[in-house]
Amino acid sequence: MEVGSADDSALSADEFDYELPQELIAQEPVEPRSAARLLVDRGASSPLHATMASLPELVGPGDLIVVNDTRVLPARLHLTRSTGGKAEVLLLELVEGHRWRALARPGRKLRAGELLHDDGGREVVTVLGRDAEDDGVFIVDLMVDADALEQVGEMPLPPYITAPLRDAERYQTVYSRRAASAAAPTAGLHFTDELMAKVEDRGARIERVELVVGLDTFRPLAVDDVRDHRMHSEHFVVPREVMEASESASRVIAIGTTATRALETAGATGRLSGRTDIFIRRGHRWSTVDLMLTNFHLPRTTLLVMIDAFIGSRWRALYQEAISEGYRMLSFGDAMLLDRRAQ
Numbered sequence: 433m434e435v436g437s438a439d440d441s442a443l444s445a446d447e448f449d450y451e452l453p454q455e456l457i458a459q460e461p462v463e464p465r466s467a468a469r470l471l472v473d474r475g476a477s478s479p480l481h482a483t484m485a486s487l488p489e490l491v492g493p494g495d496l497i498v499v500n501d502t503r504v505l506p507a508r509l510h511l512t513r514s515t516g517g518k519a520e521v522l523l524l525e526l527v528e529g530h531r532w533r534a535l536a537r538p539g540r541k542l543r544a545g546e547l548l549h550d551d552g553g554r555e556v557v558t559v560l561g562r563d564a565e566d567d568g569v570f571i572v573d574l575m576v577d578a579d580a581l582e583q584v585g586e587m588p589l590p591p592y593i594t595a596p597l598r599d600a601e602r603y604q605t606v607y608s609r610r611a612a613s614a615a616a617p618t619a620g621l622h623f624t625d626e627l628m629a630k631v632e633d634r635g636a637r638i639e640r641v642e643l644v645v646g647l648d649t650f651r652p653l654a655v656d657d658v659r660d661h662r663m664h665s666e667h668f669v670v671p672r673e674v675m676e677a678s679e680s681a682s683r684v685i686a687i688g689t690t691a692t693r694a695l696e697t698a699g700a701t702g703r704l705s706g707r708t709d710i711f712i713r714r715g716h717r718w719s720t721v722d723l724m725l726t727n728f729h730l731p732r733t734t735l736l737v738m739i740d741a742f743i744g745s746r747w748r749a750l751y752q753e754a755i756s757e758g759y760r761m762l763s764f765g766d767a768m769l770l771d772r773r774a775q
Contacts, residue, residue: 439715443658448736450751458764459595461602461621468622469766470725471754473743475774479753484622484767487725493635494682498674500617500691501640503608506585506600511548511556517541519548521557521572522588524614525646525667533563533647536570550584566664569647578611588614590763592730612667613645618763619688619726636685639677643668643690643708653732658713661734665707670698678720685723685769689735692742695720712738724770728754728761742772 462468465484472480472490482490491497507523519542522535536542536559544561555575563569576584587603597603605620607628628638644667655661675698678684686692697708699719711734724742728751729735739747750768759766 439713440659441715443714443737445653445656445658445732448653448658448733448740449731450748452731452761453755456755456758456761456765457592458760458762458766459593460597461764462760462766465606465622465624466627469759471750471759471766471768473746473750473768473770473774475746475771479750479768481757485627487627487769488630488634488636490769491631491634491636491685495636495685496677496681496683497631497636497638497685497687498678498691498695499605499607499620499623499638499640499687500643500694501605501607501609502613502617502642502644502690503611504587504604504613504616504645505611506582506587507614508586508588509548509550509556509584510586511550513542514547521548521570522614523572523574523585524569525644526612527571530574531560532572532574534570534572535568535647536572539568539570542570554580554584556580556584566647590615592762593764607640609640610642612642614647615645616763617643617645617688617690619767621764622767623687637677637681639671639674641668641670641674641691641694643694645690652730653734653737658737661711663709663711663734665709666693667706668694668697668708669705670694672704675699675704675720683722684720685725686721687725689724689726689729689738692721692724692738712741714741716741718742718772722771722773724772725767726770727763727765727767728759730762739770743770743774 468484470482470484509521511519513519520537524533542559546559548557549555558573560571587600603616646666647664697710
Protein backbone atom coordinates (compact mmCIF):
# COMPACT_ATOMS: atom_id res chain seq x y z
CA MET A 433 0.00 0.00 0.00
CA GLU A 434 1.37 3.38 -0.99
CA VAL A 435 1.31 5.90 1.83
CA GLY A 436 2.16 9.49 2.51
CA SER A 437 1.54 11.03 -0.93
CA ALA A 438 -0.72 14.06 -1.25
CA ASP A 439 -0.02 15.35 -4.78
CA ASP A 440 -1.38 13.19 -7.59
CA SER A 441 -0.84 15.65 -10.44
CA ALA A 442 1.21 14.66 -13.47
CA LEU A 443 4.96 14.59 -12.83
CA SER A 444 7.28 14.23 -15.80
CA ALA A 445 10.35 11.99 -15.44
CA ASP A 446 12.23 14.64 -17.42
CA GLU A 447 12.15 16.85 -14.33
CA PHE A 448 14.59 14.47 -12.66
CA ASP A 449 17.21 14.46 -15.36
CA TYR A 450 20.54 16.25 -15.17
CA GLU A 451 23.93 16.02 -16.87
CA LEU A 452 26.23 13.79 -14.84
CA PRO A 453 29.90 14.09 -15.87
CA GLN A 454 31.26 10.56 -16.18
CA GLU A 455 34.62 11.59 -14.75
CA LEU A 456 32.94 12.46 -11.43
CA ILE A 457 31.50 8.97 -10.87
CA ALA A 458 33.60 7.62 -8.01
CA GLN A 459 35.18 4.27 -8.87
CA GLU A 460 36.49 3.50 -5.39
CA PRO A 461 35.77 4.68 -1.86
CA VAL A 462 37.80 7.46 -0.30
CA GLU A 463 40.13 6.69 2.59
CA PRO A 464 39.47 7.10 5.41
CA ARG A 465 35.69 6.80 5.17
CA SER A 466 35.08 10.05 7.03
CA ALA A 467 37.24 12.01 4.56
CA ALA A 468 34.32 12.12 2.12
CA ARG A 469 33.18 15.65 1.35
CA LEU A 470 29.86 16.85 2.74
CA LEU A 471 27.71 19.51 1.09
CA VAL A 472 25.51 21.03 3.81
CA ASP A 473 22.16 22.43 2.66
CA ARG A 474 21.30 25.80 4.21
CA GLY A 475 18.16 26.64 2.29
CA ALA A 476 18.34 29.99 0.52
CA SER A 477 21.86 30.62 1.84
CA SER A 478 24.88 29.20 0.06
CA PRO A 479 25.63 25.61 1.06
CA LEU A 480 28.49 24.85 3.40
CA HIS A 481 31.39 22.78 2.09
CA ALA A 482 32.60 20.38 4.79
CA THR A 483 33.63 16.76 5.26
CA MET A 484 31.98 13.86 7.01
CA ALA A 485 34.58 14.20 9.76
CA SER A 486 32.94 17.51 10.67
CA LEU A 487 29.48 15.96 11.17
CA PRO A 488 29.78 16.06 14.99
CA GLU A 489 29.97 19.85 14.76
CA LEU A 490 26.60 19.87 12.97
CA VAL A 491 24.63 17.81 15.52
CA GLY A 492 23.95 17.99 19.22
CA PRO A 493 21.63 17.13 22.13
CA GLY A 494 18.08 16.35 21.04
CA ASP A 495 19.14 15.03 17.64
CA LEU A 496 18.17 11.47 16.74
CA ILE A 497 20.33 9.91 14.03
CA VAL A 498 18.84 6.81 12.41
CA VAL A 499 20.90 4.37 10.36
CA ASN A 500 19.91 1.36 8.27
CA ASP A 501 22.00 -1.52 9.57
CA THR A 502 21.29 -4.00 6.78
CA ARG A 503 24.31 -5.87 5.44
CA VAL A 504 25.00 -6.62 1.76
CA LEU A 505 25.00 -10.20 0.52
CA PRO A 506 27.70 -11.39 -1.89
CA ALA A 507 24.75 -11.56 -4.23
CA ARG A 508 26.31 -11.48 -7.71
CA LEU A 509 26.99 -15.00 -8.98
CA HIS A 510 29.01 -15.71 -12.13
CA LEU A 511 27.89 -19.18 -13.20
CA THR A 512 27.92 -21.61 -16.13
CA ARG A 513 24.99 -23.17 -17.94
CA SER A 514 24.81 -26.84 -18.86
CA THR A 515 25.45 -25.76 -22.46
CA GLY A 516 28.78 -24.27 -21.38
CA GLY A 517 27.53 -20.72 -21.83
CA LYS A 518 27.99 -18.10 -19.14
CA ALA A 519 25.22 -16.88 -16.85
CA GLU A 520 24.98 -14.23 -14.17
CA VAL A 521 22.52 -14.24 -11.27
CA LEU A 522 21.93 -11.31 -8.95
CA LEU A 523 20.06 -12.37 -5.83
CA LEU A 524 17.55 -9.70 -4.83
CA GLU A 525 15.55 -11.04 -1.92
CA LEU A 526 14.82 -14.25 -0.10
CA VAL A 527 11.22 -15.37 -0.72
CA GLU A 528 11.06 -18.43 1.51
CA GLY A 529 13.21 -21.44 2.24
CA HIS A 530 15.94 -21.43 -0.41
CA ARG A 531 13.91 -19.54 -2.99
CA TRP A 532 15.06 -16.10 -4.09
CA ARG A 533 13.86 -13.36 -6.39
CA ALA A 534 16.73 -12.60 -8.75
CA LEU A 535 17.84 -10.88 -11.90
CA ALA A 536 19.49 -13.23 -14.36
CA ARG A 537 21.31 -13.14 -17.67
CA PRO A 538 20.89 -14.26 -20.41
CA GLY A 539 17.28 -13.66 -19.47
CA ARG A 540 15.75 -14.70 -22.79
CA LYS A 541 17.59 -18.02 -22.89
CA LEU A 542 17.23 -19.31 -19.34
CA ARG A 543 14.51 -21.88 -18.87
CA ALA A 544 12.64 -23.26 -15.87
CA GLY A 545 14.45 -26.25 -14.43
CA GLU A 546 17.86 -25.23 -15.73
CA LEU A 547 20.82 -25.86 -13.41
CA LEU A 548 23.64 -23.32 -13.14
CA HIS A 549 26.99 -24.28 -11.64
CA ASP A 550 30.26 -22.66 -10.63
CA ASP A 551 33.66 -23.19 -12.28
CA GLY A 552 34.25 -26.28 -10.18
CA GLY A 553 31.05 -27.94 -11.37
CA ARG A 554 29.15 -27.40 -8.10
CA GLU A 555 25.45 -26.84 -8.66
CA VAL A 556 24.63 -23.41 -7.26
CA VAL A 557 21.29 -22.28 -8.68
CA THR A 558 18.20 -23.90 -10.18
CA VAL A 559 16.07 -21.57 -12.30
CA LEU A 560 12.45 -22.12 -11.26
CA GLY A 561 10.80 -19.64 -13.61
CA ARG A 562 9.62 -16.06 -13.90
CA ASP A 563 8.20 -14.09 -11.01
CA ALA A 564 4.43 -13.96 -11.41
CA GLU A 565 4.42 -10.32 -10.28
CA ASP A 566 7.31 -9.14 -12.46
CA ASP A 567 8.26 -10.88 -15.68
CA GLY A 568 11.71 -9.24 -15.59
CA VAL A 569 12.57 -11.10 -12.39
CA PHE A 570 13.27 -14.81 -11.91
CA ILE A 571 12.55 -17.12 -9.02
CA VAL A 572 15.57 -19.32 -8.33
CA ASP A 573 16.50 -22.03 -5.85
CA LEU A 574 19.84 -21.34 -4.16
CA MET A 575 21.51 -24.73 -3.66
CA VAL A 576 24.46 -23.67 -1.48
CA ASP A 577 24.65 -22.51 2.12
CA ALA A 578 25.77 -19.13 3.43
CA ASP A 579 29.42 -20.17 3.75
CA ALA A 580 29.54 -21.37 0.15
CA LEU A 581 27.77 -18.24 -1.01
CA GLU A 582 30.58 -16.20 0.52
CA GLN A 583 33.01 -18.19 -1.63
CA VAL A 584 31.16 -18.17 -4.94
CA GLY A 585 29.47 -14.76 -4.76
CA GLU A 586 30.83 -11.25 -5.00
CA MET A 587 29.70 -7.82 -3.89
CA PRO A 588 26.95 -6.57 -6.22
CA LEU A 589 28.52 -3.24 -7.15
CA PRO A 590 26.43 -1.00 -9.42
CA PRO A 591 27.29 -1.33 -13.13
CA TYR A 592 28.76 2.18 -13.29
CA ILE A 593 31.57 1.05 -10.96
CA THR A 594 34.03 -0.79 -13.17
CA ALA A 595 37.11 -0.77 -10.94
CA PRO A 596 37.69 -3.92 -8.84
CA LEU A 597 36.83 -3.67 -5.15
CA ARG A 598 40.00 -4.48 -3.22
CA ASP A 599 38.26 -4.85 0.15
CA ALA A 600 34.71 -6.21 0.22
CA GLU A 601 34.13 -4.59 3.62
CA ARG A 602 34.32 -1.17 1.98
CA TYR A 603 30.90 -1.89 0.47
CA GLN A 604 29.53 -2.54 3.97
CA THR A 605 28.74 -0.04 6.70
CA VAL A 606 30.74 -0.45 9.91
CA TYR A 607 27.47 -0.98 11.78
CA SER A 608 25.96 -3.58 9.42
CA ARG A 609 24.39 -6.68 10.95
CA ARG A 610 22.12 -9.10 9.06
CA ALA A 611 23.22 -9.94 5.51
CA ALA A 612 20.09 -9.53 3.41
CA SER A 613 20.45 -6.68 0.92
CA ALA A 614 21.35 -6.57 -2.76
CA ALA A 615 23.00 -3.16 -2.39
CA ALA A 616 24.55 -1.07 0.36
CA PRO A 617 22.79 1.84 2.08
CA THR A 618 25.60 3.98 0.70
CA ALA A 619 25.16 7.11 2.84
CA GLY A 620 26.28 5.00 5.78
CA LEU A 621 29.56 4.04 4.12
CA HIS A 622 31.06 7.33 5.34
CA PHE A 623 30.81 6.44 9.02
CA THR A 624 33.63 5.05 11.14
CA ASP A 625 33.36 3.78 14.69
CA GLU A 626 35.31 6.85 15.78
CA LEU A 627 32.97 9.23 13.97
CA MET A 628 29.92 7.60 15.54
CA ALA A 629 31.50 7.91 18.99
CA LYS A 630 32.16 11.61 18.41
CA VAL A 631 28.57 12.16 17.29
CA GLU A 632 27.32 10.56 20.51
CA ASP A 633 29.80 12.57 22.56
CA ARG A 634 28.09 15.68 21.19
CA GLY A 635 24.83 14.50 22.73
CA ALA A 636 23.15 13.10 19.64
CA ARG A 637 21.54 9.67 19.85
CA ILE A 638 22.11 6.96 17.23
CA GLU A 639 19.46 4.31 16.60
CA ARG A 640 19.03 1.55 14.02
CA VAL A 641 16.33 0.42 11.64
CA GLU A 642 16.44 -2.18 8.89
CA LEU A 643 15.30 -1.87 5.30
CA VAL A 644 16.41 -4.61 2.92
CA VAL A 645 17.62 -2.86 -0.22
CA GLY A 646 16.09 -4.47 -3.30
CA LEU A 647 15.14 -4.10 -6.93
CA ASP A 648 14.35 -0.40 -7.20
CA THR A 649 18.00 0.40 -6.50
CA PHE A 650 18.78 -1.09 -9.91
CA ARG A 651 15.93 0.31 -11.96
CA PRO A 652 15.73 3.85 -13.32
CA LEU A 653 12.43 5.50 -14.08
CA ALA A 654 11.16 3.88 -17.27
CA VAL A 655 7.94 5.90 -17.53
CA ASP A 656 7.09 9.36 -18.80
CA ASP A 657 4.83 10.17 -15.84
CA VAL A 658 6.43 9.42 -12.47
CA ARG A 659 3.04 8.44 -11.05
CA ASP A 660 3.11 5.37 -13.31
CA HIS A 661 6.29 3.98 -11.77
CA ARG A 662 5.65 0.85 -9.76
CA MET A 663 7.66 0.51 -6.56
CA HIS A 664 8.62 -2.99 -5.46
CA SER A 665 8.04 -3.80 -1.82
CA GLU A 666 10.93 -4.28 0.59
CA HIS A 667 11.16 -5.71 4.08
CA PHE A 668 11.58 -3.19 6.92
CA VAL A 669 11.79 -3.13 10.72
CA VAL A 670 11.57 -0.03 12.90
CA PRO A 671 11.94 -0.87 16.60
CA ARG A 672 9.27 0.68 18.80
CA GLU A 673 11.86 2.54 20.86
CA VAL A 674 13.11 4.25 17.68
CA MET A 675 9.66 5.60 16.85
CA GLU A 676 9.17 6.72 20.45
CA ALA A 677 12.54 8.49 20.35
CA SER A 678 11.61 10.19 17.08
CA GLU A 679 8.50 11.68 18.63
CA SER A 680 10.50 13.47 21.33
CA ALA A 681 13.60 14.34 19.26
CA SER A 682 14.26 17.93 18.29
CA ARG A 683 15.48 16.70 14.90
CA VAL A 684 15.34 13.28 13.24
CA ILE A 685 18.30 12.81 10.91
CA ALA A 686 17.96 9.82 8.58
CA ILE A 687 21.17 8.39 7.17
CA GLY A 688 20.21 7.58 3.61
CA THR A 689 17.07 7.16 1.56
CA THR A 690 16.47 3.63 2.86
CA ALA A 691 16.35 4.69 6.51
CA THR A 692 14.06 7.50 5.36
CA ARG A 693 11.66 5.07 3.67
CA ALA A 694 11.51 2.88 6.76
CA LEU A 695 10.84 5.78 9.11
CA GLU A 696 8.26 7.42 6.88
CA THR A 697 6.42 4.13 6.41
CA ALA A 698 6.23 3.60 10.17
CA GLY A 699 5.27 7.21 10.80
CA ALA A 700 2.50 7.25 8.21
CA THR A 701 0.99 3.82 8.89
CA GLY A 702 1.89 2.93 12.47
CA ARG A 703 3.30 -0.39 11.21
CA LEU A 704 6.73 -1.13 12.66
CA SER A 705 7.63 -4.07 10.43
CA GLY A 706 6.55 -5.89 7.32
CA ARG A 707 6.83 -4.76 3.74
CA THR A 708 6.72 -1.29 2.27
CA ASP A 709 6.24 -0.02 -1.26
CA ILE A 710 6.09 3.62 -0.22
CA PHE A 711 6.92 5.90 -3.15
CA ILE A 712 8.00 9.24 -1.73
CA ARG A 713 7.40 11.90 -4.33
CA ARG A 714 6.34 15.53 -4.55
CA GLY A 715 3.53 16.31 -2.12
CA HIS A 716 4.52 13.61 0.37
CA ARG A 717 3.27 14.41 3.88
CA TRP A 718 6.43 14.11 5.94
CA SER A 719 5.76 12.51 9.30
CA THR A 720 9.14 11.80 10.86
CA VAL A 721 12.35 12.79 9.04
CA ASP A 722 13.67 16.36 9.33
CA LEU A 723 17.17 16.03 7.87
CA MET A 724 18.61 13.48 5.47
CA LEU A 725 22.23 12.61 4.89
CA THR A 726 22.52 11.06 1.44
CA ASN A 727 24.87 10.50 -1.45
CA PHE A 728 24.35 11.99 -4.91
CA HIS A 729 22.06 9.89 -7.10
CA LEU A 730 21.73 8.91 -10.73
CA PRO A 731 19.44 10.98 -12.96
CA ARG A 732 15.88 9.79 -13.52
CA THR A 733 15.66 7.60 -10.41
CA THR A 734 13.14 7.26 -7.60
CA LEU A 735 15.89 8.33 -5.21
CA LEU A 736 16.12 11.71 -6.91
CA VAL A 737 12.32 11.95 -6.86
CA MET A 738 12.53 11.51 -3.08
CA ILE A 739 15.13 14.28 -2.77
CA ASP A 740 12.82 16.58 -4.74
CA ALA A 741 9.99 15.73 -2.34
CA PHE A 742 12.27 16.51 0.59
CA ILE A 743 13.75 19.89 -0.34
CA GLY A 744 11.93 20.89 -3.52
CA SER A 745 13.57 22.16 -6.68
CA ARG A 746 16.65 23.50 -4.92
CA TRP A 747 18.19 20.06 -5.32
CA ARG A 748 19.18 21.24 -8.78
CA ALA A 749 21.24 24.11 -7.43
CA LEU A 750 22.88 21.81 -4.88
CA TYR A 751 23.75 19.23 -7.52
CA GLN A 752 25.12 21.93 -9.81
CA GLU A 753 27.21 23.30 -6.96
CA ALA A 754 28.58 19.84 -6.22
CA ILE A 755 29.40 19.18 -9.87
CA SER A 756 31.07 22.58 -10.25
CA GLU A 757 33.18 21.88 -7.16
CA GLY A 758 34.18 18.41 -8.35
CA TYR A 759 32.35 16.35 -5.76
CA ARG A 760 32.61 12.60 -6.25
CA MET A 761 29.24 11.18 -7.28
CA LEU A 762 27.08 8.11 -6.66
CA SER A 763 27.67 5.05 -4.44
CA PHE A 764 31.35 5.56 -3.59
CA GLY A 765 31.07 9.33 -3.83
CA ASP A 766 30.59 12.21 -1.44
CA ALA A 767 27.48 13.15 0.54
CA MET A 768 25.11 16.00 1.30
CA LEU A 769 23.13 16.88 4.41
CA LEU A 770 19.66 18.10 3.47
CA ASP A 771 17.26 20.03 5.70
CA ARG A 772 13.66 20.04 4.55
CA ARG A 773 12.80 22.82 7.02
CA ALA A 774 15.53 25.19 5.79
CA GLN A 775 14.20 28.33 4.16
